[in-house]
Amino acid sequence: MESLPKEETLQLRLKHYGPSCKLFFKENPIKIVRAEGQYMYDEQGKQYLDCINNVAHVGHCHPTVVKACTEQMSVLNTNSRFLHDNLVTYAKRLTATLPDKLSVCYFVNSGSEANDLALRLARTYTGNYDVVVMDNGYHGHVSSLIDISPYKFNHTGGEGQKPFVHLVPVPDVYRGLYRENVPEVGKKYAMEAKHVIDGARKRGRKIAAFISESLQSCGGQIIMPQGYLREVYKHVREAGAVCIADEVQVGFGRVGSHFWAFQAVDDEACPDIVSMGKPIGNGHPMSAVVTTPEIAEAFGATGMEYFNTFGGNPVSCAIGLAVMDVIDKEDLMGNAGRVGNYLMEGFRKLGEKHDIIGDVRGLGFFIGVDLVKDKTSREPATAEAQHVIYRMKERYILLSTDGPHRNVLKLKGPMCFTTEDADRVLVNLDQVLTEVVAASSNNTLEHLPEHTMFTKDVHSKRSGPIFTGSHTLSHDAVFGNIKRPSDNDSDNDDEAKRQKTWAGVD
Amino acid sequence: MESLPKEETLQLRLKHYGPSCKLFFKENPIKIVRAEGQYMYDEQGKQYLDCINNVAHVGHCHPTVVKACTEQMSVLNTNSRFLHDNLVTYAKRLTATLPDKLSVCYFVNSGSEANDLALRLARTYTGNYDVVVMDNGYHGHVSSLIDISPYKFNHTGGEGQKPFVHLVPVPDVYRGLYRENVPEVGKKYAMEAKHVIDGARKRGRKIAAFISESLQSCGGQIIMPQGYLREVYKHVREAGAVCIADEVQVGFGRVGSHFWAFQAVDDEACPDIVSMGKPIGNGHPMSAVVTTPEIAEAFGATGMEYFNTFGGNPVSCAIGLAVMDVIDKEDLMGNAGRVGNYLMEGFRKLGEKHDIIGDVRGLGFFIGVDLVKDKTSREPATAEAQHVIYRMKERYILLSTDGPHRNVLKLKGPMCFTTEDADRVLVNLDQVLTEVVAASSNNTLEHLPEHTMFTKDVHSKRSGPIFTGSHTLSHDAVFGNIKRPSDNDSDNDDEAKRQKTWAGVD
Structure with missing residues (x-):
């Protein structure tokens, strides 16, 4: 399975692959040659426990998925301009997991294509252009989505916020404006969103859509408080816009209790458009957008055809159906709930021992362990977190x-993660946290050059909600450039002001 | 293989699939259940000869491709943040087909993702934003590409031309400003492009890229005259912009003489960025962008990571390698040249018999047969062409x-099309042309409601170069809204003026 020595693989990659495409652990990247279930194996046969790949949803190389692909691929793989049973069977199966009104599908090739199409649907239906997004959100890598992803446009290499983009604060009850002990915290965050929407409208902006990940992942594994989404959706619709739930990272049962994360974070919220991606094909390039008949008809009524060469081909649909089969047959949603809870309990117990664990949050098998320098101030333990990752890798996790x-x-x-896998994570993390905290307090944490770490954009011009122990910060101290309706200057704050407001956060 | 009656498949499709996604022959669509090589079979076992699917490049369901997919999918399918031999082996193999300077790859999931990334590369490298495109061009379905695709933005449901987009005339020597008998016709068309570029710069526009399909397909199977591309590229580079060759529809040996179409239409032109798509994975959703180290480094230097979840996964790369293997082993490029020439000769012979054939043009197995009402005026025989398609379908072609x-x-x-397949096309077309022309001259062509036809956007606000027998039309008569440098009004002609200029073309 390995045809080249690792060093040659690396050299060829440096020569022939775009340097913007980063490797994990750049200084000492991992070469993976096979995988099965939740385990990945390097060229020396070392087994890694995969806690991060939400694409290999039903387990790496699941035989049911491979079989479905092979069988269909041997018989027919063509475009959706011909009738085929797989397309309609899959569309029926997928829409059956959603509220009734979400009944029309578009099959595309990636989460980015899905979110771009979601925007086109929203803009065509409403006749408006502007987009309300959640701070720190990430929605994809094509031009139109970098424009609406603060995780990209506000970080290194980003072009900053464009006038048609409006940021609402992350409803982060651990580090945001309103914290866990604030009554009706969901409503309070929703009012902040309403202020942003009202402010934009007062300035004559016309809003097409509100888009948010149903659980923010890149933004820090944030769980919205119950009651938030329904209120925001109400405000958004009052503004003549539609609501897009980005389920690309978190859909397909990951949250344990529901098939879709939006259902778990608010049992009364229903979006107008849902975008899907990563786990949908267990690694096969496919994705989907589901919307209402009204929005689909408005999009169709323009007369412009939407043709996606690969989208909805019989192989992708067969794979999509196989993934749904496996989720059902192996009760993976139930498993995510059970193992997720087991893991979160374990992390909370570790939190009693390790002060570095400030918060443990999650739904099902979507979990964040928030490391802090101080439990009261909640100051992020950034360097320590990097060391933890690095040392866990040395332990093959x-x-x-x-x-x-x-x-x-x-x-x-x-x-398909098991409680035994969870124990492996917990036992090793316990030891690693002890080591890292000791080294940190002795000032003996070795220097990790940035390129030895995970390579996300980290040198933000602006780095999200400020950390502080206070539970009732002033609006301005926390949200800086997010306008109240009384503000009448443009959305595009000048960078100097923004940087000043957020000084000291990094 | 068929699990539902055709009518139920259709009804489910109408209920659950976006109406913007059109079926071939909407009134009586085809249900295809299997395919092999160049043949597709419907639910009744009827065999259709496939003359149109440029995605099933090495033949539908080629066993080498299926095997490569199955083998790799059973072992590992993960993202490009891990080292893997398939990615680098494929990148090396792909770049070996290109001029030396095109040595850095990005692997993505569709032609649209490829062209969007190509634009991002060009804009980052040059620091400019504007794009020069060829009239009637089509580059993809995401927002950023509809903006630069006249085939979309100038047709039904389109938003018209945006100020940052500049249209150059199609170097169409059959129906354009300069015809086949004009000396140095390539240079003359290139001068038209230069006028557009110069005009835009005089108005202060800063151009990032010139993009064109190496052979226009949606635009009418246009073959650029030799010498055109090198001249345009020179003018583009003088303007500080880069040159993008869109090979999504026409790459991978289709032209018979070369692996890439840009090499065939101009043996001295070399783009700075090449985008690929459709045939690259024989139907598997994958695509690529290849560029120079300088452009890749500039894109990397911004610090913004480019992560594409599925792009460059080991399965897609294994499939890509298998497609290259089959092209080589079965000499499909040679076959495309031989069978393509045989077909074109056949069409030209039919042209001696049928006055409706105005022009036969092509390279390899990329062929256009231009139907006209009159060989002198070259007036397009639109209705007749639709009837031909419909009747050929009744003959299972x-x-x-x-x-x-x-x-x-x-x-x-x-x-893998054979000369026997070619004969089948020629014999049937001969008969169909006789029938259609007879019916047309007797005014007995039955009415084909639009929805029984192929469903491309046809009700253009503006429909490309005017048809006329004159070989030396005035610039304005033909190019209307394309500005000479002396024009100083904005690019965005008002629609009324544009419609007036082009009145009567439809």
């Missing part, structure tokens, strides 16, 4: 960090 | 039409 401060350990691996 | 007047029969099927 793949974790990653995310969030604006890169201090949140992120778990979102294949859904 | 799948053809399509394209071009701004939908009058060009288009052939670009699987590359």
Whole structure:
């Protein structure tokens, strides 16, 4: 399975592959040659426990998925301009998991294509252009989505916020404006969103859509408080816009209790458009957008055809159906709930022993462990988190960090993860936290050059909600450039002001 | 293989699939259940000859490709953040087909993702934003590409031309400003492009890229005259912009003489960025962008990571390698040249018999047969072309039409097409042309409701170069809204003026 020595693979990659495409652990990247379930194996046969790959949803190389692909691929793979049973069977199966009104599918090739199409649907239906997004959000890598992803446009190499983009604060009850002990915290965050929407409208902006990940992942594994989404959706619709739930990272049962994360974070919220991606094909390039008949008809009524060469081909649909079969037959949603809870309990117990664990949050097998320098101030333990990741890798456990401060350990691996795997994570993390905290307090943490770490953009011009022990910060102290309706200057704050407001956060 | 009655498949599709996604022959669509090589079979076992699917490049369901997919999918399918031999081996193999300076790859999931990334590369490298495109061009379905695709933005449901987009005339020597008998016709068309570029710069516009399909397909199977591309590239580079060759529809040996179409249409032109798509994975969703180290480094230097979840996964790369293997082992490039020439000769012979054939053009197995009402005026025989397609379908031969007047029969099927297949096309077309021309001259062509036809956008606000017998039309008569440098008004002509200029073309 390995045809080249690792060093040659690396040299060829440096020569022939875009340097913007980063490797994990750049200084000492991992070469993986095979995988099965939740385990990946390097060229020397070392087994890694995969806690991060939310694409290999039903387990790496699941035989049911491979079989479905092979069988269909041997018989027919063509475009959706011909009738085929797989397309309609899959569309029926997928829409059956959603509220009734979400009944029309578009099959595309990636989460980025899905979110771009979601925007086109929203813009065509409403006749408006502007987009309300959640701070720190990430929605994809094509031009139109970098424009609406603060995780990209506000970080290294980004072009900053464009006038048609409006940021609402992350409803982060651990580090945001309103914290866990604030009554009706969901409503309060929703009012902040309403202020942003009202402010934009007062300035004459016309809003097409509100888009948010149903659980923010890159943003730091954030769980919205119950009641938030329904209120925001209400405000968004009052503004004549539609609501897009980005389920690309978190859909397909990962949250354990529901098939879709939006259902778990708010049992009364229903989006108008849902975008899907990563786990949908267990690694096969495919994705989907589902919307209402009204929105689909408006999009169709323009007369412009939407043709996606590969989208909805019989092979992709067969794979999509196989993934749904496996989720059902192996009760992976139930497993995600059970193992997820077991893991979160374990992390909380570790938290009693290790002060570095500030918060443990999650739904099902989507978990964040927020590392802090101090439990009261909640100051992010960024350097420590990087060391944890690095040392866990040495113990053959793949974790990653995310969030604006890169201090949140992120778990979102294949859904076949077991309690034994969970124990392996907990036992090793216990030891690693002890080592890292000791080294940190002795000032003997070796220097990790940035390129030895996970390579997310970390040198933000602006790095998300400020950390502080206070639970009732002033609006301005926390949200800086997010306008109240009384503000009448443009959305595009000048960079100097923004940087000043957020000084000292990094 | 068929699990539902055809009518139920259709009804489910109407209920659950976006109406913007059109079926071939909407009134009586085809249900295909299997395919092999250049043949597709419907639910009743009827065999269709596929002359149009340029995605099933090495033949539908080629066993070498299926095997490569199955083998790799059973072992590992993960993202490009881990080292893997398939990625680097494929990158090396792909770049070996290109001029030396094109040595850095990005692997993505669709032609649209490829062209969007190509634009991002060009804009980052040059620091400019504007794009020069060829009239009637089509580059993809994501927002950023609809903006630069006249085939979309100038047709039904389109938003018209944006100020950052500059249109150059199609170097169409059959129906354009300069015709086949004009000396140095390539240079003359290139001067038209230079006028557009100079005009834009005089108005202060800063150009990032010139993008064109190496052979226009949707635009009507247009073959650029030799010498055109090198001259345009020179003018583009003088303007500080880069040159993008869109090979999504026409790459991978289709032209018979070369692996890439840009090499065939101009042996001295070398783009800075090449985008690939459709045939690259024989139907598997994958695509690529290849560029120079300088452009790749500039893109990397911004610090913004480019991560594409599925792009460059080991399965896609294994499939890509298998496609290259089959092209080589079965000499499909040679076959495309031989069978393509045989077909073109056959069409030209038919042209001696049928006055409706105005022009036969092509390279390899990329062929256009331009149907006209009159060989002198070259007035497009649009209705007749639709009837031809419809009747050929009744004879189990799948053809399509394209071009701004939908009058060009288009052939670009699987590359394993044989001379026997070619004879089948020629014999049937001979009979169908006789029938259709007779019916047309007797005014007994039955009415084909639009929805029984191929469903391309045809009701253009503006439909490309005017048809006329004159070989030396005035610039304005033909190019209307394309500005000479002396023009100083904005690029965005008002629609009324544009419609007036082009009145009567439809």
